[in-house]
Amino acid sequence: MRDTSRPLPFARAAGGVFDLTLDGLVWSRRTFWMAALLGLPVVFGVLYRMVLASRLPPQLQPFDLYGTIVVFYYLRNLVPLAALFYASALVADEVEAKTLTYLLTRPVTRGAILVGKFAAYLVTVLCVTLPAVVLTFFIVLTGGGSHSVSAAVPDLFRDLAVLAAGLLVYGALFTLLGVALRRPILPGLLFLFVWELLANLPGYLPRLTVTAYLRSLVTHRPAEEGIGELFGQVLPASLCLEMLAGMTVVFLGAAIWIFSTREYVFDQ
C-alpha cells in the first residue's frame, strides 16, 4: 500500500531514477566514445607486446609502462575528463531534452533524483574504465612473465580502487558544477588543467587539489620533468582517504541542495 502522504522512500526513488538514467547513459554516443578512449591503452598494450617490447630500452619494464599508463593516461587525464563530460550533464541533459519535468512531477524528492542519476553515472563510468585497466594490466605485464604479474597484483587492486575513488570525487565535483552553472564544461576544464597544477607546487597548496590526494594513493611514481618532479609530494594515505571522502560528501551535498531549490522552466 502506498503512503500518499509522503514522498517515496529515498532508496526506492533513487533506484527508479538509477534504472531510468542507466539506460540513457549506457547506450549513448558519449559512452561509445568514452569507451574507445578508455580502451586505447588496451590497444597500445597489444601493440607493445607484438611490436614494441623488443625495441624499447630494457630500463622500461612492463610494470613501469603499466604504471605510466595508469598515472598519466587514466588518473590525470581520462578519469577526470570522463567525470566532467558525464557528471556535469546529468541534469543538463534532462533540461535540454525537457524530460526533467517528468521526474519533477513524481512523488520523489529531488535529492533522490540526483543521487539516482549520480549512481547511474558512477556505474557507467566504472564499467567502462575498470575492465580496460584490468585488460591493460594483463596484456602489458604478462610480457614480463607470471612472476611479474603476481608481484604487481596488489598494485592492480590499489589502482582500481584509486581510479574508482577518482571517478567518485570528480563526479561529485562536476555534478555540482553541472547544477550550479549553465555551462559547466569550460570551468571544469579550467579546474582540471589550471587549478590542479597546484598539485605540483610545494607546501600546502597541493592539498587544495583533488589530484594530489589521488596521486599519493597510487604507488607508481613515473619519472616526469618540470616542477612536478621537483616538488611532487606524497601525502599520507589516511589523510588522502579522509579528504576524498569529505570532498565527495560536500560536493554532492551542495549539488543536492542547489538542485532542490532551483526552478526548471521549459517552454515549447
Place this chain on the structure above:
Amino acid sequence: MTRSRGVVLGAASLLTVGAGLALGAIYLSPARAAVGPLPAVGLSLPAESRFVVGIDVRRFVASPLYRRYSDKMPVRPQAFAELQERTGLDPERDIDQVVIAGQGPTRSDQGVVLVLGRFDRYKLSRAIETEKRGVTWKDYQGTTVYLFGEAANRRSGAAAFLDDHTIVLGGRPLVESVIASHASGEGNLRSNAKVVALLEQVRPGSTFWMVGDQSLMDQMPRSVPAPGAPMSGGPAPMQSLQLPGLKSMIVTGDLDPVMAVEATGEAADVTAAKNLADVVRGFVALAALQAGQKPELKELASSISVSTEANQVRVNARVPYEVLDALQPKPRNRTEGAEPEAQK
C-alpha cells in the same frame, strides 16, 4: 533484464574474471606485496635493520652519471669482462637492483645485501665452488649457503641464492635469517613498523634511496666542525656546531637528466626542524661564499634548497652534470716547465 543491466553485468563479470585471474596468479606464483620501493623479496631482510638502501642498477647504469664517470669508478670494466666470462654475469646488464640493510655504521658486521637480477645460477654456483679459494658450503633449510673466510664459523661471510633472481650476501647469521624468513613467507622486516612506515613514504622509481630510523640517527655524529677562521679582533668561533637529533631520515635520488637528491629528516619538533634547516642553510651559504676561489661552488650552492614543513626538514639538490664536471679535480700537467695553454 534490460540491455543496460546486461552491459553492466558483462563489465562486472569481466572485472571479476580479471580479479580472479590476478588472485590466481598470486596463488600460483606467490608474491608478497612489496612495501614502497622495496621489492617483495626485500621483506625477508632482518627485522633489526636500522637502515635500508636501494639502488636501481638499471637506471644507474643508464644514467648520465655512469656514462660520464664509469671509467673512473673503482671497479674496473676489465673485472666485469672477466666476471662475465667465468660466470655469465654481466653486472651492467643482468643486475636490476641492489638492496642493503644494516644496523649502522658502527655495526658493519650486521649488514646484508640482496642482489636482484637475472643469473645463470648453475654457472655462478660452479664459479664460486671451483674458483674461489677457501669456500665451503652447507645446506640450510634446503638452500645452499656458501661460506667465505674462516672455515664455517659464525664470523664467515656468506652468500646464497634465495631464488633464481635473488642473491643474498652478508654475515652468516644474517644470511641464514634471511633464508629462513624467505622460506617461511613471513617477511621479517614487516615486524619493523618504523622502517616499513619510512619505506612507504619513499617514491618508487627513484634511482637510489635510503631510509634510516631513529636508532640509526642516534649513531650519526651530532656535531660538526664550525666553519671559518676567527675574524681579527672578533671573538673565537665555536669549535663545533651541535646538530639537532633526527628521528628518521629518507633520502631519494635520481640521476637523469640531472643529479637530483632529496633528503627528508624528521626532527623532534618544529623548533628543532627550523634549527637544523638553519644550520644546513648556513653551510650552503658558506659554500656560496667560497665562490671567489671556486665559482662552481656558487652554482652548487644555488642548486640546493632547504625547506621545513612541521617537524620535517627537506633538503633538495638538483645539480647539473656540468657543475659536477667543473668540481672534479683538474689533472696535473706532468711536463716540467711547460706553461699552461692560457698563458701562451
Place this chain on the structure above:
Amino acid sequence: MSEAAIEFRRASRWYGQVIALNDVTTTISPGVTGLLGPNGAGKSTLLKLAAGQLAPSQGEVTILGQAAWGSPEIFHRVGLCPEPDAFWDGLTGRQFLLALLRLTGYDEAERRARADQALALVDLEDAAGRKVGGYSKGMRQRLKLAQALAHEPEVLLLDEPLSGMDPVSRRRVMDLVKKLGREGKTVVVSSHILHEIESMTRRVLLIHNGRILAAGDSRELRDLMDEHPHTVSLRARDPRALARSVVSSPHVLSLAFGSEGEWVTVQTARPDEFYSALPEAAIEAGVLEMYSPDEDLESVFKYLVAR
C-alpha cells in the same frame, strides 16, 4: 460548492522585469475548468505554479491543501501533462509508463496493470511496444496524457493536451476529460482555442497579460464574442455559387471575394448558426479549405480588452 482543489491567493510570478502572473486570486474546484488565453497570457505559468514547478514570487499557491512548491508528495494525487514534446526516445511507450509508475511507488504487477489501462484509455495499445522516437506527434501527445492519467490522480493539469492530435483522437480525449470531470476529479485544461474548451466544459478562466480577465460560464463569454463580428475565409471550386448560397443568410454581415478569385471572406455575427448552415452550401460549391482568424482568442481578447 465543492472544496477547492487548487487555490491561488494573491499569487504573482515575475522573471526579472517581466510579470508573468499578476496578483491572481482564484480557486479551482473539482470538475473541468478551461484555462483560456492567447500565447504569452500566463496560462503555462499558472499551470506550472499549480503543479509546483515554479514558486510564486509573491502570494500562495496550494493544491489539495498543501503548498504546491516543495511538496513532492502531492504528485501521488496530481498528474501533469506538460506542453513540450519531450520524451526519452530510446524507451518504448510501455517502458516509459512503467518507469514513471515505478517512480510513483507501484509494485511491478500494479505498474503493468496501470500501464496497460492508461495505454488503452489513449488508444496506444498497439504501439506500446514501439520506441517513442518512432511515434507520430499525435501519438506522443497521447502518451503524455497517459503518463498523467496512469496513477489515477485526483487533480489533472493538462497544458495544451489536444495540440497535434487528429480529429478522432481529439474527440476521444475531450470525452475522456468530460468523463473525469463527471467522476469528481479536478481537471484544468489550458488552450488558446475556445471551441476546444467549450467541448469539454463550460467553466472557464480567461487569462490575459498575467491577469484573470474573466471567470465563469463559457456561454457568457460566447455572448460577448457574438457581439464581435466573426470572419471566416473559404476557398471553393465555385466561389460564386458559395457566395450566392450564404449571402442571403440574415446573420452574414458582409462578403468579399479574395484577390485570387477562389477565396470568399464572410463576416458573420452568429458564427454558430453560420457553421451549422455551412455544410450544405459547402457541398454545392465544393469548399476545399476554410479558416477563421477569429477562431483563436487573440482577436477576441483584443476586442474584450478594448471594451
